[in-house]
Amino acid sequence: MRHSPIKIVLAYIVALLPGIAGLILLVLRLDDIWALVCAGVLALFSCGLLALMRYCFKLEADYTKRLQVHDEEAARREKQLAQSVEEFNAIIAGMPDGLVVFAADGSIVSANPAAREILAGDTTGGYQSLSREKHYLSVVESALAGETKTKKMKRAGRVYSLSAAPAAGTEKNTAAVLFIVDITDAELSKKMRREFSANVSHELKTPLTSILGYAEIIGNGLVKPEDIPKFAGRIRKEAARLLTLIEDIIKLSRLDEDELRAEFAPVELHGLCEAVLGELAAKAEKSQVTLSLTGGETVVSGFEPALYEMVHNLCDNAIAYNRPGGGVRVALETVDGRPQLSVSDDGIGIAPEHLGRIFERFYRVDKSHSKDTGGTGLGLSIVKHDAQLHDAQLSVDSTPGVGTTIRVLFRAQAREKE
Numbered sequence: 001m002r003h004s005p006i007k008i009v010l011a012y013i014v015a016l017l018p019g020i021a022g023l024i025l026l027v028l029r030l031d032d033i034w035a036l037v038c039a040g041v042l043a044l045f046s047c048g049l050l051a052l053m054r055y056c057f058k059l060e061a062d063y064t065k066r067l068q069v070h071d072e073e074a075a076r077r078e079k080q081l082a083q084s085v086e087e088f089n090a091i092i093a094g095m096p097d098g099l100v101v102f103a104a105d106g107s108i109v110s111a112n113p114a115a116r117e118i119l120a121g122d123t124t125g126g127y128q129s130l131s132r133e134k135h136y137l138s139v140v141e142s143a144l145a146g147e148t149k150t151k152k153m154k155r156a157g158r159v160y161s162l163s164a165a166p167a168a169g170t171e172k173n174t175a176a177v178l179f180i181v182d183i184t185d186a187e188l189s190k191k192m193r194r195e196f197s198a199n200v201s202h203e204l205k206t207p208l209t210s211i212l213g214y215a216e217i218i219g220n221g222l223v224k225p226e227d228i229p230k231f232a233g234r235i236r237k238e239a240a241r242l243l244t245l246i247e248d249i250i251k252l253s254r255l256d257e258d259e260l261r262a263e264f265a266p267v268e269l270h271g272l273c274e275a276v277l278g279e280l281a282a283k284a285e286k287s288q289v290t291l292s293l294t295g296g297e298t299v300v301s302g303f304e305p306a307l308y309e310m311v312h313n314l315c316d317n318a319i320a321y322n323r324p325g326g327g328v329r330v331a332l333e334t335v336d337g338r339p340q341l342s343v344s345d346d347g348i349g350i351a352p353e354h355l356g357r358i359f360e361r362f363y364r365v366d367k368s369h370s371k372d373t374g375g376t377g378l379g380l381s382i383v384k385h386d387a388q389l390h391d392a393q394l395s396v397d398s399t400p401g402v403g404t405t406i407r408v409l410f411r412a413q414a415r416e417k418e
Contacts, residue, residue: 011053014049016046016050017046018042018043018045018046018049020046021042095112095114096114096182097114097179097180097181097182098111098112098114098115098116098117098118098119098160098178098179098180098181099111099112099114099115099177099178099179099180100112100115100119100127100130100177100178100180101167101175101176101177101178102127102140102143102144102175102176102177102178103175104144104175105126106126106127106128106140106144107125107126107127108123108124108125108126108127108129108130109175111123111130114180115130115178115180118155118160118180118182119131119133119136119180127140127141127144133153133155135151135152135153135162136153136162138151139151139162139163139164139178140164140176140178142164143164143165143166143176143177143178144166144175144176145166146166147166148163148164148165148166149163149164150162150163150164152183158182158184159182159183159184159187160180160181160182160183160184161179161180161181161183162178162179162180163178163179163181164176164177164178164179165177204242204246207238207239207241207242208238208242210234210235210238211235211238211239211242214231214234214235214238215235217231218231218232263303264301264302264303265301265302265303265304266299266300266301267299267300267301267302267303267304267307268297268298268299269298269299269300269307269311269332269339269341270293270295270296270297270298270332272304272307272308272311273293273311273330273332273341274293275308276308276311276312276315277291277293277315277330279312280312280315280316280319283316283319284319284328287319287320287322287324288324288325288326289319289322289324289325289326289327289328289345290326290327290328291315291327291328291330292327292328292329292330293330293331293332294329294330294331294332295331295332295333296332298332298334298339298341299339299413300339300390300410300413301390301413302389302390302410303389303390306386306389306390307386307390309382309386310382310383310386310387310408311330311341311343313379313380313382313383314343314383314406314408315328315330315343316379317379317380318343318344318345318347318404319345321345321347321348321404322345322346322347322348323346323347323348326345326346326347326403327345327346328343328344328345329342329343329344329345330342330343331343331344335409337412338409338410338411338412338413339409339410339413340407340408340409340410341407341408341410342405342406342407342408343405343406344403344404344405345403345404345405346402346403347403347404348400348401349398349399349400349401349402349403349404350396350398350400350404351400355396355398358380358396359380359381359383359384359394360381383406387408390410390411391410391411392408392409392410392411393408393409394406394407394408395407395409
């Protein structure tokens with residue numbers, strides 16, 4: 001704290017007063033030895049006061065400087081703290097997961113927007129005002145009692161993981177922190193894996209049972225010699241179906257890995273589609289289905305074997321589920337600056353209730369027809385994974401008895417620098 005100049009001048013005048021008084025006394029009583037002594041004492045006293053005052057002013061200046069430095073440091077730390085709090089609030093506000101902090105008495109200290117949206121309760125009261133869901137209450141109460149706990153909660157068609165943990169405070173004071181994570185997709189993936197494993201077991205068991213049955217009949221001599229080729233043909237057919245199924249499962253397993261993206265390169269789709277149609281020409285002729293390709297040169301960035309497989313599966317399905325005299329039309333075009341591949345047929349079509357599930361593994365709209373054509377139920381699932389690998393969008397239009405069109409819209413391709 002700085003003194004005003006007037007106060008400093010007054011302080012110096014006060015300190016000089018004894019000296020001035022001594023000087024006046026000395027002038028008035030020049031011949032008196034005691035007056036001389038008193039004047040000297042007053043002068044020394046005045047000098048002492050001046051020295052003491054200067055020393056005090058110096059101490060005060062040093063203290064003021066240290067106090068100023070301390071205030072500046074405190075202001076800097078307060079600013080950093082405010083910035084950290086602001087950054088923390090911004091982080092938790094943008095978190096997709098819920099975060100709630102509770103005081104030891106169960107009152108809510110803070111709750112980010114995600115938590116408020118998920119629990120849809122009052123954040124101004126105690127923890128019970130936020131939600132009355134039993135799993136929520138269980139984990140929060142356990143955390144407030146000093147125990148970490150995790151449970152799952154279903155709400156509005158979603159599945160959440162609730163994880164609450166105690167946070168030690170001062171003097172046996174315990175608070176709690178609750179994390180809410182949306183695990184719907186993870187739970188769905190688990191369910192799909194369980195279903196896939198069950199379906200794989202069933203699909204593998206069926207041809208193996210047939211093969212073992214036919215082999216046992218032949219081995220026991222229960223087949224006439226002239227019927228052996230027919231039974232061997234059935235064994236060969238079931239073995240081929242089993243091999244195709246295993247190959248499709250291996251393809252799906254590889255498509256679940258992101259390593260294939262490292263092998264992306266420019267792929268020309270028109271030539272690729274010509275090669276696919278050439279390979280399927282014999283099957284199309286046998287099924288009395290015509291094949292056609294329209295569009296010009298179309299280049300996309302991708303993994304060529306996966307793109308070939310995708311086009312092959314789409315065209316193969318279009319032939320298998322077509323009708324005699326029908327056609328399969330493959331078209332390449334540009335939509336909003338993005339390459340698009342479409343495969344249309346004049347086949348049996350797909351009912352609306354099945355459209356949302358045709359890309360699921362082992363899902364068959366017409367199970368008997370799929371087995372007659374040797375389908376594994378994985379063809380369109382492989383198409384879906386191939387599309388996901390290339391960040392492409394799939395869409396389906398279908399009318400029962402009229403036909404189906406499946407479109408693959410690729411992402412915009414970056415132009416190469418010349």
